Amino acid sequence: MGRITDTVKVLLIANILFFFGANYLGDYAYKIFALWFPENPNFGIWQIITHMFMHGGFSHILFNMFALYMFGSLLEQYLGQNKFLFIYFSAGLGAAGLQILFSYIGFNNAYQAYIDAGVSSQEISNMFESVRTTGEYRVYSSIPKEVSNQLFSNYLTPMVGASGAIFGILAAFAVVYPNLPLYIIFVPIPIKAKYLIGGYFLLNLFSAITGVTLLGPSNTAYWAHIGGAVIGFITMYYWKKNSFDANRWN
Structure with missing residues (x-):
């Protein structure tokens, strides 16, 4: 591992400052x-940027910053x-x-299930207000519990973390250094990037499609990981291919 580059250093410091600042401010920072x-x-439009510097706990920021440190420079x-x-x-x-x-897809499907069960839009809005302020909502015997969980979890659960950006860095790294041998803890065999x-x-991707958690906590935003990786891969592949084409002889 070489020296930490200036940009990576600034990103590390910014994420760490946000982490300690958010812990000091508590729920207000996450709001x-x-x-x-x-x-x-x-919801605020600025949150599409600020959420990248927020983290849900020490292990969350530790993993993301370790990956940024290892691959970013x-x-x-x-x-x-x-x-x-x-x-x-962009990732x-x-x-x-x-x-x-995908949150909208799950939310809209669950919302429609409530409408089909005879619950009015106003009643659903009232439940949103109730669950937001008290954490409670009315239970309908005709609506499966998993449908209610899907509706209210999408509505109530905020997204935090640099994981999407980190997955973009990882994917780009794999394009640039595909055969670089890497090691993981407790596995003494090098594995190509x-x-x-x-x-x-x-x-x-498996967890995103099936909902089965294999790595990390059950509330991991797997589609965010996929989105970041796809952007990082496509962007880096395009740049690398065009760089090669621009420098080869015709």
């Missing part, structure tokens, strides 16, 4: 800076500051966009 579902009154040395920042933030935005898209990072991506 303002976490990314809320757009139908929730707490080498990638920035290859790309330069501007392109590195472009991948980092973070892509992560937020895909997560919100394209296989290790690709395998990690597939595990997250």
Whole structure:
């Protein structure tokens, strides 16, 4: 591991400062800076950026910052500051966009189930207000519990973390250094970057599709990971391919 590049250093410091600041401010910080579902009154457009600097706990920020430290500097040395920042933030935005898209799909399906069960839009709005202020809502025997959980969890659960941006960095790293041998804890065998990072991506894709948690807590925003990785991969693949085409002989 070489020296930490300036951009990575600033990102590390910013995330750490946000983490301690959020812990000091408590719930107010998450209300303002976490990314809320757009139908929730707490939602603000600035949150598509600020949520990348918020984290849900020590293990959450530790993993993300460790990955940024391990892979970020080498990638920035290859790309330069501007392109590195472009991948980092575009992956973070892509992560937020895909997560919100799938949240809307789940939310709308559950909402329609309530309507089909004869619950009016006004009654649903009242339940949203109740669950937001008291944490309680009316239970309908005709509506499965998992449908209610899907409706209210999408509405109430904010998104935090740099994971989407980090997945973009990991995917870009795998494009630039596909055969670089990497090691993971307790496995003394080197694994090429394209296989290790690709395998990690597939595990997250499996969890996103099935809802079965294999890595991390059950409330992990797997679609955010997928969105960040896809943006990072496509952007880096395009840049690398065009760089090769621009420098080869015709």
